[in-house]
Amino acid sequence: MIELDGVSKIYKTGAVELRALDSVNLTIADGDLVAIMGPSGSGKSTMMNILGCLDVPSEGRYRLDGIDVGRLRDNRLADIRNTRIGFVFQSFNLIPRTSxxxxxxxxxxxxxxxxxxxRTRARAALERVGLxxxxxxxxxxxxxxxxQRVAIARALVTEPTMILADEPTGNLDSVSTVEIMRLLVELNDAGRTVLLITHEDEVAAFAKRVVRLRDGRIVSDVRQERVGVSG
Known part of the structure; x- marks a missing residue:
């Protein structure tokens, strides 16, 4: 269970204060598939960093399975990132000249x-994604x-309960986009919570729920009929 309770993220440069997130309240149940959308500067990347324990709120609380993440030490945050959260990024982040x-x-x-x-777990993860x-x-x-399938396998190999995918199809053509989204849907159907950061309506259509941000605030939160999965 993910709970954001009055979460704000404030960046300060001298006397200038920027609220990248502004008093956000959000609850995401285990096993949901949520797309977080918004224009550039809306706060979606900041929310991704907080949900992924890459950053902590300036105000408010982020609770992950009842644990107040903001109170954890860096080594405990690193442990959560490495064992409970699988990250998938737009740029794949694979190491060249490495299998x-x-x-x-x-x-x-x-x-x-x-x-x-x-080696056994890596092979199993690659087989899971069809490679x-x-x-x-x-x-x-x-x-x-x-x-991107390799990147998803890397995210899966620690058996995380949650996958955070930041623009996972941003560098892909339309055919590969559908393939990757179907794979993420399959992982969600198998019980994993999947959070997508995206600006593409075609990608958000695969989600069960769409949360839209603007100027650091949630402006809509809609559960929808998931489309484009079969075939």
């Missing part, structure tokens, strides 16, 4: 998992859609 399998293993290396277990035959391929040997 798909080794890219997927990285979070497990940081977690201190042994070599044999890492079991590409484990030895380098990123430059994969299409954009395949690279």
């Amino acid at each position: 798909a399998a080794r890219n997927v293993e990285l979070p497990l290396i940081y977690a201190g998992v042994g070599g044999r277990a890492r 079991g035959e590409r484990i030895r391929h380098m990123p430059n040997e994969l299409s954009g859609g395949q690279q």
Whole structure:
């Protein structure tokens, strides 16, 4: 369960104060698939950073499964990021000249998992995203859609309860966009909470719920009939 209670994020430069988020209240249940939308400067990236424990609120509380994240030390925040949250980014963030399998293993290396277990879990994650035959391929040997699948496998390999996807289809063509969104829907249907940061209505159409931000505030929060999944 995700709870934002009066959350604000304030950046100060001298006497100038910018409220990137302004008294946001939001609850997201386990197993939901939510698209967070808004124009540039609306606060959606700031919200992503707070939800992903990459930053903490200036005001208000962020509770993740009842834990007040703002009260945690940096090492505990890092542990939550590495074990409970899987991140997927627009730019894939894969390491060049490193195989798909080794890219997927990285979070497990940081977690201190042994070599044999890492390889087994990385292979299973790549098979889960349909790339079991590409484990030895380098990123430059994969299409954009395949690279994003590797990134999703890397996000899955620690078995997180939540996936945060920041513009996950921003660098993909329309066919790959649908493939990636169907994969995220499958992961959601299997029980994972999925949060999407997107500016594309076509991507948000795959969500169960759409939250729109403007000037750091939520201006609409609508549950919808999910479209574009079958076929």
